[in-house]
Amino acid sequence: MIHPVSIMDREIAASASFGACLAPRDSSNSSELLRKSDLALHRAKKNGKGSIQFFRAAMDSELLETTGLARDLREAIAGDGLHLHFQPQVDLVTGRVVGFESLARWTHAEKGNISPGRFIPIAEQSGLICDLGIWVLKASCREAKRWLIAGHPRRHVSVNVSAEQIRQPDFVAAVERVLLETELPPSLLCLELTESVFAESSSREVQRILESLQGLGVHLALDDFGTGYSSLSYLQNLPFVKVKIDRSFVSGIDRDGQKREMLAGIIKLVHALDMLTVAEGSESESEVRVLMELGIDQVQGFALGRPSAANMAIDQADKLDREFRAKFVAAVRQKSVA
Numbered sequence: 001m002i003h004p005v006s007i008m009d010r011e012i013a014a015s016a017s018f019g020a021c022l023a024p025r026d027s028s029n030s031s032e033l034l035r036k037s038d039l040a041l042h043r044a045k046k047n048g049k050g051s052i053q054f055f056r057a058a059m060d061s062e063l064l065e066t067t068g069l070a071r072d073l074r075e076a077i078a079g080d081g082l083h084l085h086f087q088p089q090v091d092l093v094t095g096r097v098v099g100f101e102s103l104a105r106w107t108h109a110e111k112g113n114i115s116p117g118r119f120i121p122i123a124e125q126s127g128l129i130c131d132l133g134i135w136v137l138k139a140s141c142r143e144a145k146r147w148l149i150a151g152h153p154r155r156h157v158s159v160n161v162s163a164e165q166i167r168q169p170d171f172v173a174a175v176e177r178v179l180l181e182t183e184l185p186p187s188l189l190c191l192e193l194t195e196s197v198f199a200e201s202s203s204r205e206v207q208r209i210l211e212s213l214q215g216l217g218v219h220l221a222l223d224d225f226g227t228g229y230s231s232l233s234y235l236q237n238l239p240f241v242k243v244k245i246d247r248s249f250v251s252g253i254d255r256d257g258q259k260r261e262m263l264a265g266i267i268k269l270v271h272a273l274d275m276l277t278v279a280e281g282s283e284s285e286s287e288v289r290v291l292m293e294l295g296i297d298q299v300q301g302f303a304l305g306r307p308s309a310a311n312m313a314i315d316q317a318d319k320l321d322r323e324f325r326a327k328f329v330a331a332v333r334q335k336s337v338a
């Protein structure tokens with residue numbers, strides 16, 4: 001419990017995190033002790049504010065592993081060692097695949113596939129996220145333009161953007177440059193941002209950047225809604241066209257009445273703000289049917305398609321376009337008639 005103190009007529013709530021190590025157990029050398037307590041402090045801060053951590057030998061080996069991965073990731077970004085997977089996003093009214101989320105993939109030469117859950121935080125901590133982000137943006141726009149040229153239906157590509165990228169002064173110009181270079185119509189690019197974007201920047205600054213992006217003609221989606229601050233003022237004031245509702249609010253809605261009520265409330269709120277709702281991570285067909293009944297606009301989840309390489313993703317999407325209505329719409333109609 002933090003007790004605020006009053007300093008010069010202002011209430012200040014201060015918290016402290018501690019990192020500690022023991023001499024002589026961990027070392028007898030002062031700079032080594034400082035380094036180890038600093039490592040422990042880093043872990044304490046990561047675990048949430050106001051905690052204390054003692055140094056453990058595993059922290060040193062983890063640091064070594066992370067530093068090695070960061071070095072290999074740098075090479076992978078520079079040498080086209082990353083690739084993309086695309087996951088379909090399906091409009092539940094038309095039953096058509098309206099776009100794909102592009103997801104970064106990394107196959108390490110020795111360690112095999114490393115998940116984004118592992119390498120994106122490393123990229124963020126080691127300052128590589130901007131180079132990685134630009135690589136993903138370019139490759140995604142290039143791919144979407146290829147689909148257009150090949151005569152496939154107009155489908156957008158959604159690209160994840162980290163908070164650190166948004167803070168770069170040249171981010172908007174970089175997006176504009178990629179659009180010009182790849183000749184992708186801006187309306188076919190959607191940028192997905194999580195609420196972490198608001199954590200360290202002033203809301204006015206974020207608003208200015210998002211409005212500039214909107215000015216380019218790209219669409220903006222709020223990703224993982226419900227997991228961060230979920231401040232409703234963001235939704236009201238910022239130019240998002242879509243809200244992606246986190247998987248934790250979606251999984252199990254076919255079995256959990258309370259969850260269904262909660263999701264219905266979120267959908268109502270987002271619709272009242274004139275934005276589209278996208279349900280993330282729906283894994284079963286019965287969940288998709290409930291999502292249709294609740295009036296969700298779009299769904300992205302394993303039930304409709306897993307992320308896959310570009311060519312496979314297109315084939316998967318064309319098949320979904322052909323089969324979705326027969327599979328889901330007829331079933332929902334039958335249920336409502338009964």
Ligand code: C2E
Pocket residue numbers: 087102103104115116117120133136160161162192223224280281282283300301302303307
């Ligand atoms: P995200 O942006 O929320 O992406 C959706 C994640 O949910 C993907 O995980 C996707 O494979 C997974 N997913 C989709 N449907 C289902 C489902 O039905 N069930 C389950 N269990 N999972 C499902 P992935 O590819 O592992 O990516 C994880 C996160 O890594 C992404 O979450 C995003 O935050 C980040 N990420 C991935 N690629 C990039 C990138 O290029 N740039 C940045 N900044 N972040 C990225």
Ligand code: MG
Pocket residue numbers: 101160192223
């Ligand atoms: Mg996303």
Ligand code: MG
Pocket residue numbers: 223224244246280
């Ligand atoms: Mg998400």
